[in-house]
Amino acid sequence: MHLHRRNRTLRKNESIRKMVEETTLRTEDFIVPMFIIEGHRKEEDIPSMPGYKRYTLDVAVEMAIKYRNLGLRSVLLFVKCKNELKDNTGAEALNPEGLMQRSIRAIKTAVPDLVVMTDVALDPYSTYGHDGIVADGEILNDPTVEVLAEMAVSHAEAGADFVAPSDMMDGRVGAIRRALEQSGHTRTGILAYSAKYASCFYGPFRDALDSAPGFGDKKTYQMNPANRIEAIKEVLDDVKEGADIVMVKPAVHYLDIIREVKNQVHVPVAAYHVSGEYSMIKAASEKGWLHYQSAVLEATLAIKRAGADLIASYFAPEIAGWLQER
């Protein structure tokens, strides 16, 4: 054989493989989603998300300190709103003493250098489980955007570093940016869920927050999984409206979208490795069908290789632990 080069040379042993490795996971890449509930000193299992928990705020603060000590830099907060506080307009979302606002203050006080990001959407607060105000079975865009902008200001007021609108209403990034500017919150950033697909892989998350849509589905605002070009349109709109970071969601089933977005924008790209994607690996590993750590690392590496600068992941605390051991 007359080969110009033997490609296997670069795979010969672990040292050379490490030297030419193109993608590496860093603890700093991760955003840790946190589910916070009312009450004292409680942790609740989420049956469809084995190993992941909901915490009362006192415990969540301790977890946030643990995450920071593991080298993690950021958390993304979700709260479980009590049923009796839910309505159609998300009034509780604006309560300065609401669970989200108290959580932001408590975590920023305990761990000031942890970047606190907050979910901005109505679904956890909505009697209908939808991301917007409902009228005659429709999810209204413009009235919802007004509430989302107020919600973002309320989170900024409480000390959020980034607000993260996850609702997919049109024009909300621009409205939030304007509202933040007008209220003097010029240092609060926006992580926009720009290309969020109407995915079945959010199922376990909806169990976690009890936020499944009460009627219909979310296809009139979240994107059709069949579409790619539309994702670029959504992302470019959000960048123009002032998004500091854009996000693609889910992640592993949308690696092509992550890459395409990465090639199109000059802002950091995040991807959300969502609950269903987490639970698939958990379940298969529990059955002994996949090697847990290998599956987690390969899936996560794929998300980064596809182009994600940041990864929201339920695996983040475990991965941070493994990286620390290395």
Ligand SMILES: NCC(=O)CCC(=O)O
């Ligand atoms: N806004 C958050 C979701 O819609 C779902 C996330 C997940 O499934 O992990």
Ligand SMILES: [Mg+2]
């Ligand atoms: Mg949009």
